[in-house]
Amino acid sequence: MLGEYRISGRRASEIAASVERGVGSGDLPPGHVLPPMRELAARLEVNPNTVAAAYRTLRERGVIETAGRRGSRVRPAPASTSRGSLRIEAPPGVRDLGEGNPDPELLPGLSPALAAAAADDAESHGLYGQAPVVAEFAAYARAAMDADGVPAGPLAVTSGALDAIERVLAAHLRPGDAVAVEDPGWGSMLDLVPALGLRAVPVGVDDSGPLPADVERALRAGARALVVTDRAQNPTGASLDAPRARELRAVLARHPDVLLIEDDHGHAIVDLPLHPLAGATAHWAFIRSAAKAYGPDLRVATLTGDAVTVDRVAGRQRLGPGWVSRLLQRAVLHLWTSGAVDTRRVARSYGARRDALIQALAERGVPARGRSGMNVWVPVSDETGAVARLLHAGWAAAPGARFRLDTPPGVRLTVSPLTAADIGPLADAVAAAAGPARPVNYG
Numbered sequence: 001m002l003g004e005y006r007i008s009g010r011r012a013s014e015i016a017a018s019v020e021r022g023v024g025s026g027d028l029p030p031g032h033v034l035p036p037m038r039e040l041a042a043r044l045e046v047n048p049n050t051v052a053a054a055y056r057t058l059r060e061r062g063v064i065e066t067a068g069r070r071g072s073r074v075r076p077a078p079a080s081t082s083r084g085s086l087r088i089e090a091p092p093g094v095r096d097l098g099e100g101n102p103d104p105e106l107l108p109g110l111s112p113a114l115a116a117a118a119a120d121d122a123e124s125h126g127l128y129g130q131a132p133v134v135a136e137f138a139a140y141a142r143a144a145m146d147a148d149g150v151p152a153g154p155l156a157v158t159s160g161a162l163d164a165i166e167r168v169l170a171a172h173l174r175p176g177d178a179v180a181v182e183d184p185g186w187g188s189m190l191d192l193v194p195a196l197g198l199r200a201v202p203v204g205v206d207d208s209g210p211l212p213a214d215v216e217r218a219l220r221a222g223a224r225a226l227v228v229t230d231r232a233q234n235p236t237g238a239s240l241d242a243p244r245a246r247e248l249r250a251v252l253a254r255h256p257d258v259l260l261i262e263d264d265h266g267h268a269i270v271d272l273p274l275h276p277l278a279g280a281t282a283h284w285a286f287i288r289s290a291a292k293a294y295g296p297d298l299r300v301a302t303l304t305g306d307a308v309t310v311d312r313v314a315g316r317q318r319l320g321p322g323w324v325s326r327l328l329q330r331a332v333l334h335l336w337t338s339g340a341v342d343t344r345r346v347a348r349s350y351g352a353r354r355d356a357l358i359q360a361l362a363e364r365g366v367p368a369r370g371r372s373g374m375n376v377w378v379p380v381s382d383e384t385g386a387v388a389r390l391l392h393a394g395w396a397a398a399p400g401a402r403f404r405l406d407t408p409p410g411v412r413l414t415v416s417p418l419t420a421a422d423i424g425p426l427a428d429a430v431a432a433a434a435g436p437a438r439p440v441n442y443g
Contacts, residue, residue: 005022005027015051015054016055016057019034019058020063030075033071034064034071060174075194089396090396095395097396097417097418098397098398098414099398099414100398102291102295102374103374103416106349108294110298110335112334113332113340120330124326126326132157132317132318132324133157134326136330137332137333142304144336148276149275150274151284153306153307153310154304154307157300157303158313160289160300161265161287162192164301165189165192165261165263165287166192167317168285168305169198169225169261172283173225175196177199178198179199179200179226180215181203182210183205184403185233186234186235186265186403187402190403202214202405202406205236207237207369208239209230209238209239209240210248212244212251219255219258224258225258225259225261226252226259227262228261229263229265231265231266231270231272232374232375233372234373234375235402236375236377237372237375239373240277244275245275245277252277258281259283260281260285262277262287263289268343271348272372278305282306283309286305287301288301293346300329350373350415350416351372354370354374355370357370357426361378361431365431366430366434367379375414375415376414377411381435382409383399383409384399386433387399390411393432398413
């Protein structure tokens, strides 16, 4: 069962280290079943409690998982190579629709905001011991959430949405716990879950968001957390509408102990109303990032939630980075209050490009999805072949494998680089690439 590898050690720490060496060397590959505790204890001539302690340490580190009567086995390796590496480098002359960046023409200039932040900081000097969240920033962010129906709660600031999600998951979950995630869904999220030693449970998504029946099934099966994208879901563009939000709140009401995490990915780039789920469970978090509307390099996201969750996140943050730069907080606040981004114009711009592409694809017999945001999801029969044929035609698309767990193949097209003149040629190329590869006769 274990091949030539022999677990060794007399103390729990030594046994755990021996297993980790085997996992690191590949001698104990993912899925390998470890010996039952009593069997290994007899082989090593130690107390079974010593082996139990070693296995417990390995579970807490995310090295192994326990599957009831099936015993303990080596977990699938955390993603050391991220899904982001499943990308197509656009060579010269090829249009890049795979990176997922916003349109630079729709992003505000940062010089006035940074200058205003520096002027504000001249009085406080950004010293140790100051409040981690700028009071004016918190007040403005909280008022905006109040207007959108997000329940009251304390506020924290993190270095982007993924940082917030990681901190919330770590505040409540332990290695081996299951997390219900959207499928297809954000590739970085699908990387993060196994990297934390957690198990991803896929939940299907349609244009209105996560499917209630799939969510119910995942929570009944023991998922301890659910991550939902409220608007402009990546990669499908799904957005929660009022009926779907009511259905999901009803599901969550039956599972009040589940940790709910909401990412309002489309904030300030879509014109669809927000229908938050926050408050349907005892522990919840709601996150908004400045990345898509104001610039990816502004690593500022706002987090609110129940008091316990936010307190745990803020407490752990104090022991690490301490706080997110108050200069950046003041810069984002200036962008908000100065109206640097015309959110309706941004939503119209992305919407026009997205709708035009979906319509052009429909006219060519190709179904596509993209209710909101800057992405269009196109199902294909042969993902590798479709990406290759698009590249040959002059377009670099994001392979669906970056975003999928159990759902069928597809490609993601980001519309932000497109002009009206691009729509027809791109739709022609996608229509030619989306079907099955033509058989080759080597007769």
